[in-house]
Amino acid sequence: MPDPRFFPSGPALPLSEVARRLGVAPVRDPAALICGVAALGSAGPQEITYLEQARHLPDLASCAAGACLVSPALRARAAAQVGPQGPQLLVVADPKAAFMALTAVLHPEPRIPAGRDASALVAASARIDPTASIGPGAVLGAEVTVGARSVIGAHAVLGPGVQIGADCHVHPHATVSHAVLGDRVTLHSHATIGRAGFGFHPGAAGLTRVAQLGRVILHDDVEIGAQSCVDRGTLGDTVIGRGTKIDNLVQIGHNCQIGAQCVIVAQCGLAGSVVLEDGVLLGGQVGVADHRTIGRGARIAAKSGVTRDVPAQETQSGIPARPITLFFRAVARDLRLGRAGKP
Amino acid sequence: MPDPRFFPSGPALPLSEVARRLGVAPVRDPAALICGVAALGSAGPQEITYLEQARHLPDLASCAAGACLVSPALRARAAAQVGPQGPQLLVVADPKAAFMALTAVLHPEPRIPAGRDASALVAASARIDPTASIGPGAVLGAEVTVGARSVIGAHAVLGPGVQIGADCHVHPHATVSHAVLGDRVTLHSHATIGRAGFGFHPGAAGLTRVAQLGRVILHDDVEIGAQSCVDRGTLGDTVIGRGTKIDNLVQIGHNCQIGAQCVIVAQCGLAGSVVLEDGVLLGGQVGVADHRTIGRGARIAAKSGVTRDVPAQETQSGIPARPITLFFRAVARDLRLGRAGKP
Amino acid sequence: MPDPRFFPSGPALPLSEVARRLGVAPVRDPAALICGVAALGSAGPQEITYLEQARHLPDLASCAAGACLVSPALRARAAAQVGPQGPQLLVVADPKAAFMALTAVLHPEPRIPAGRDASALVAASARIDPTASIGPGAVLGAEVTVGARSVIGAHAVLGPGVQIGADCHVHPHATVSHAVLGDRVTLHSHATIGRAGFGFHPGAAGLTRVAQLGRVILHDDVEIGAQSCVDRGTLGDTVIGRGTKIDNLVQIGHNCQIGAQCVIVAQCGLAGSVVLEDGVLLGGQVGVADHRTIGRGARIAAKSGVTRDVPAQETQSGIPARPITLFFRAVARDLRLGRAGKP
Known part of the structure; x- marks a missing residue:
């Protein structure tokens, strides 16, 4: 739960209202109150969390959140992880976006007076x-x-x-x-x-x-x-x-x-x-x-030095920057020769 | 023309006065008023600009400035580009320095009161x-x-x-x-x-x-x-x-x-x-x-890491920094082997 | 001597009192007054300095400080350098720490009033x-x-x-x-x-x-x-x-x-x-x-880019960062081939 000294809470919402705002199906215990958002590993019974990636599925087994947002793709595997007292699952297309929308409601930014x-x-x-x-x-x-x-x-x-x-x-x-x-x-x-x-x-x-x-x-x-x-x-x-x-x-x-x-x-x-x-x-x-x-759309890896124009959509890396495949090949060669003890 | 909200204009000067301040020969239309400075590509009839490099010569053909500062070396080629309604050319030894001097007159820095x-x-x-x-x-x-x-x-x-x-x-x-x-x-x-x-x-x-x-x-x-x-x-x-x-x-x-x-x-x-x-x-x-x-006078290329003393006047590059020829050779080898698909 | 406009001096101390505070043996001229700290090369007769490393031993011959802190390991070699009018030597286990302690006494930080x-x-x-x-x-x-x-x-x-x-x-x-x-x-x-x-x-x-x-x-x-x-x-x-x-x-x-x-x-x-x-x-x-x-305890050389986890106590360098031996081998190869004129 966010520190209330820095993030004043907004209204507590029944889970039915949370579901309604997200446009999703009703839930096991629609009257359960949700007071805030939290991360999967630290959320409590009055908080809602979200499952970001499949690799976090095992954490659901011990998750104490009141509710958890999951994507359609992960719904079945998530349900298999959650125990009878575990978080109620809300299935939404973009769990992170839904989580962000709820954050704005449950922890509204303090109004700075005019x-x-x-x-x-x-x-x-x-x-x-x-x-x-x-x-x-x-x-x-x-x-x-x-x-x-x-x-x-x-x-x-x-x-x-x-x-x-x-x-x-x-x-x-x-x-x-x-x-x-x-x-x-x-x-x-x-x-x-x-x-x-x-x-x-x-x-x-x-x-x-x-x-x-x-x-x-x-x-x-x-x-x-x-x-x-x-x-x-x-x-x-x-x-x-x-x-x-x-x-x-x-x-x-x-x-x-x-x-x-x-x-x-x-x-x-x-x-x-x-x-x-x-x-x-x-x-x-x-x-x-x-x-x-x-x-347009080019991506330059961290710490690179761009000394020539970069074509659209290309990914480059290195000093000077070059197509990332060439960068990785040079690194691989350095490491291979180095490990072989060749100076 | 600089945005007058940020750069208040100074006095407008007849071109004869501009020429006099630069110590150059009089011009085609000495009464033409100059109100400000601008870049070659955006200057208008009441503005003065300058030609920085030979590669900008073709831009003179469509330049709408009232006047343009050029170096003696580029004078003839510049004159060949300029049409009869084009900018009047003022020939000065260092066009950029002259442009800077005029800038100080035409757009004086706002005085901050004592x-x-x-x-x-x-x-x-x-x-x-x-x-x-x-x-x-x-x-x-x-x-x-x-x-x-x-x-x-x-x-x-x-x-x-x-x-x-x-x-x-x-x-x-x-x-x-x-x-x-x-x-x-x-x-x-x-x-x-x-x-x-x-x-x-x-x-x-x-x-x-x-x-x-x-x-x-x-x-x-x-x-x-x-x-x-x-x-x-x-x-x-x-x-x-x-x-x-x-x-x-x-x-x-x-x-x-x-x-x-x-x-x-x-x-x-x-x-x-x-x-x-x-x-x-x-x-x-x-x-x-x-x-x-x-x-003294050494030059270190961007993103280099200097780990040893660098001799005077030398140009170095790389991490660690080395004479720039050695740096370029290493880069060329990396690129050549990489393009050949050699790991 | 620190500039008194920025670093007001504290009390002057007789060298006997300096020695007492450091818990070291009495000195040649215990009444000599010490007013401040300074570097070995610039200290004067009313200042105390310290010898940081053996490579600075030769500087002791011309050192005009009133006193100098030295480690037990360097005591004999320091004494051999110092002339009869040279700085009095105070032998302490950690000269830099002792120097810091004296600095706090001789140049106390200005109190900022509550x-x-x-x-x-x-x-x-x-x-x-x-x-x-x-x-x-x-x-x-x-x-x-x-x-x-x-x-x-x-x-x-x-x-x-x-x-x-x-x-x-x-x-x-x-x-x-x-x-x-x-x-x-x-x-x-x-x-x-x-x-x-x-x-x-x-x-x-x-x-x-x-x-x-x-x-x-x-x-x-x-x-x-x-x-x-x-x-x-x-x-x-x-x-x-x-x-x-x-x-x-x-x-x-x-x-x-x-x-x-x-x-x-x-x-x-x-x-x-x-x-x-x-x-x-x-x-x-x-x-x-x-x-x-x-x-824990790992060290990453300047300008490196860490893209993978680094084991405890390891020293790494490079972009991407790798064990420093591998980094040095790659650099040595680049320089060797470069100097041989091999592209």
Whole structure:
């Protein structure tokens, strides 16, 4: 059961109501009360859990949950595991999605009240929707706009002209400048959006900073992790497409063009002017050299270094990155020769 | 044209005045007004652009800019591309430098007014130049000094005794302690300067922190990126030399001695007591083991791991780093054997 | 001598008193005053230093320190180096530990006064020990608890329900939510503890965030570096064991279980549900794939990528990580063939 200090419980629901919400068949004991969600191994009689994979089937025998969501494919084998006092099974097409839907009901996210904290520093010309929430110490510059129901966390700093859409969540300490955010964008703590990128021109007196006159555009449903940086464009914009999710400690250089529904795992670094087409997946700690394009749906294994364009749908690995079969062959050869004691 | 919400325009200039400022010959239509800068592909009739490389010559044919800066070497080929209504060409020795100079005139950086925000918390013993700017919520400890025209951003925290020179820019949320900064130093958001480094001594009760009694010295014109960390020295100082530029998410361990005019790209990590001589270039995500020296002018390819000293002027790559020719040979062999299907 | 602007000196001690505190034999000139600590190469007559390794013995000849701590093993060779006006030698079993103990006396850490800054924003229901210190602009949510003598730095943000034990130090700008901290825990600047981890479920409308209902548990004596992130668990907790030290810019994914007395160097990344048993050492920039276990006392070389479970006590290196002998053999072969000009 989630710690109630951090996750206040919502209403308890009879199992019949749970079943009704999921649109599934009634259950053995429809009056049984469900108060929360929990993992298969730790759930108690007033909690509901779900069976994610067949390899967890044996755990069902000792599962003390009040109910368990299972897929049609695993229903029969699950039923064979569960004892007479075991969890009641609810069969749904996508147990994880159903579990997530119930989580939202049983453990609703705390509502952050609308309005601005007295300690926030909001420019007179900022336009804040009355349903938005502005946290303690937040600093909003001239002409900033914040849309309906958006939450600006404690000490967040939004520079002049920044636009925040509706239902966004800017966590504490994020800093945003020269940026336009769509709706439902999440910025985690300490994210830095809109910094002047790393561009210098060599001259007689050393390196001189190249002015960065572009913006950052974050489309709807983008998420940017804690400590991640998205630098603004030089003359054009740095763009992150709809629904793309970026983890913690990621660097996105100036002028990058990231497509929709990409996933970028923690500590990746994209140099300037990189293009990711839609649906690209980058594993953790990947690096991509400047001006490279990674095609639609390509997947790059963790820790790879991309130095050439990657064709759509291809999976690559290695430094430099190459088709993953070639990577595995090289590793296999290294290990085989090494084990044979051949230097 | 830069978004005027973020980059207010300066004065419009007749092209004759632009030419005069660059010290170049007069032009076809000296009265044409120039209001801003833009990239070759997007510039309009009231904007000036520049031709960076010969491979962009074909783009000149459709370029709608009012004027374009070109190098003497490309002048003739550029003129052949431009139509009678095309951009007027201004021939300058370094088009990019000229473009940067015009940018500073046409899009001057917004002046941040001097003075301290009422919400800043400044110790009575701090000595702040009257021309400096102290942002909202900034915290300045005892005996801090801030030089002329320096800008301390919102919520920046300067610990006791920190010295900031003239014309520095400390962006919002940077934290600085035990540090002395020269002039024209830039710290981006969330930079952490002067943290006690990662030093522990094993004992009966586990690891004990080793006191870190040194400082961080940042010389003139140093730039430190967002989320980057420079740990202070143990008994001596951690030093970053004049004009060195450090990108985002970089870790500089305690006691490092970084020379002048180095460039350290995002996500590099330098362990303790590393020495970089002047003019070293580290590509992104490079790691350098403790106590290693990288000689003057050496270049380390992205994602390399430096485990031995690197001679001056050498280019290395790989984990462990080696002369780049050896790295490329190993990669070529891996790829050749892999494509031949040899495991 | 440490810069007195940053490290105020404590009392000067006669060398007899220094010797008494270390429980060692009296010295040549017991009345000599010792005012501070310094490195062997820079110490002056009123400072004490220590000899760390035999390779520094030659430096003793020119050492101007008033006194030097040496181990019994090096005593005779040290005495042979030191001239008649050279440093007085104090023989102790662990010179570095003795040096650390003297450092704490001669350069005591500045006491941060108890109490809360007037600009801190503390919820009425928070329970703050009267000996704790709450810095300027710190934000403490409902039901937060802070133990005796703990220091909460400027602008730190502690979300609702967060528990902080005794003698903790939360540096400026750290953000903490959904977390329970033991005693003597240190969080450096900009650390992000308790973020909702990177979990998404694919659906018709793209990726949907999976609610993260777990916590972060940091046991006694844990240290988390600047800019490091520890994501909270999904249904269970993310746990960091007693005495584990984590450097800057490290990512710890949701549900990780880190044992006691581990050391994790800067820029490492642990994906979700990684297990580190006690005493594991990860060099800088290591990555560990999700659900992997690294056995007790294992050591992973910098920049490695762990893709399989690692047995206890084993040392591994490489991407993917393998026993270090195999790694070195592969590197040696690459270099040998490369130098021979064989592609």
